[in-house]
Amino acid sequence: MPVSLDPYDLFDIRGQLSDEERMVQDTVARFTDERVLPVIGEYFDKGEFPHELIAEMAELGLLGSYFPEQYGCAGMNGVSYGLICQELERGDSGMRSFVSVQTSLCMYPIFAYGSEGQRQRWLPAMARGAAIGCFGLTEPHGGSDPANMKTRARRDGDDWIIDGAKMWITNGGLAHVAIVWAQTDDGIQGFLVERGAKGFETRDIHRKMSLRASVTSALFFDGVRIPDANRLPGVQGLKGPLGCLTQARYGIAWGPIGAAIACFREAVEYTKERILFGRPVAANQAVQLKLADMARRITLAQLLSLQLGRNKDAGTLHPTQVSLAKWNNVRMALDIAREARELLGAAGITTEHSPIRHALNLESVITYEGTETVHQLVVGREVTGINAF
Secondary structure (H helix, E strand, C coil), X not given: CCCCCECCECCCHXXXXXXXXXXXXXXXXXXXXXXXXXXXXXXXXXXXXXXXXXXXXHHCCCCCCCCCHHHCCCCCCHHHHHHHHHHHHHHCHHHHHHHHHHHHHHHHHHHHHCCHHHHHHHHHHHHCCCCCEEEECCECCECCCHHHCCCEEEEECCEEEEEEEEEEEECCCCCCEEEEEEEECCEEEEEEEECCCCCEEEEECCCCCCXXXXXXXXXXXXXXXXXXXXXXXXXXXXXHHHHHHHHHHHHHHHHHHHXXXXXXXXXXXXXXXXXXXXXXXXXXXXXXXXXXXXXXXXXXXXXHHHHHHXXXXXXXXXXXXXHHHHHHHHHHHHHHHHHHHHHCHHHHHCCCCCHHHHHHHHHHHCCCCCCHHHHHHHHHHHHHCCCXX
C-alpha cells in the first residue's frame, strides 16, 4: 500500500537532506514559528525591523553560517545556508534579506577579498551580531549597469578619498561598516567605510510598500577619507562585487520558496475551512487546480535549489545556474503569493494573513540583485553564446 505523502513536501525533499541539514532546518523553522511569525505582521505595519531578533539569530549561528569556525562562524555547508534562507523567508523577506546581506554581501567579500587582519577584526564581530554590515553597489541612477559607477575613490598618500552616493541599501541605517565599491584609476575596488567617518552619511528610505520590516537606506560620501588598510586587497574590477552577488543570489534562490510555502499552506487551510454553498471552498475543482499547481511549482523550485546547493558544496556552481534558479523561484513565489491572496478573498488584503505581505515583499526580491530580465538575459547568453545586454 502506498505511503501517504506530506502535502507540503510531495517529493520528500526533506528525506534527501542529511541529519545535520534537517537539524538546521528544524532549528530555524522553530525560530521562525516562535519568534518571527507572532510579531512580523506588526513590524511590517509599522515599517520597522525587529532589531531584538539580531542577537537571537547570531546565537543560532545564522550570521556567516558557511564561513570557518576559526572566525567565530558555524562552518555549515551551502545546502544548510539555503535552508536557513528558506525558513527565514517563510517568516518574512526582510528577515532573510538581513541575514543574506550580512552573510553573503558583507562577510563574504571580507573573507574572500580581505586581508587576514580585516578578517580577524570584522568576521567574528559580524557573526556575533555585534557589527552589522551593508553593501554599497547600487547607485541612484540605476542598478543593472554597475560598470557605469559614479562613486569614485582617489588615492591621497596612504589614504583614499571617496565621493559619491549609493541607493536602496539594505541594512544601511543599521550598519557599523559599509562595503563600498568605487571607481579608481585601477578599476573598481572595494573599501570598508566605517560609521562615524567624516563625510559619510546614511538616510533611511521611508514610505515603502515592500520590505517594510527591513531597513533600506541611501549612503552618501562627501570627501570621506579612509586608510589604505580599509581597502579590500584581494580583488579589482567588477568580478569583486559580482562574486558577492552570486553568493547572495544563491540564498535568494532558496528564500522565496519559504514565502511560497507560507502562502500555499494558508491557502490550503483557509479553503478547507471556508464553507460556501454548503461545502468547503477547497472542494471546487477550480480551487484544487490552483492548489495543485502551487504544489507543482513549489516542488520544482525545491528540487532546483537542492541541486544548486549540491553543486555549491561540490565546488561546481556556475553563476548562470544561480541566475536560472533566482529567476524561476522568485517568479514562482510571487505568482503563488498573488494567487493565494485571491483564494483568501477579502481576508487576503489584510496583514493578518501572510500572502499580501509576501506578495509586496517579493515585488522587491524579483527586482533586487538582478532584475528578472537581467537573469533571463544571463541564461539567454549562455544558451546562444551572444551577449544581448
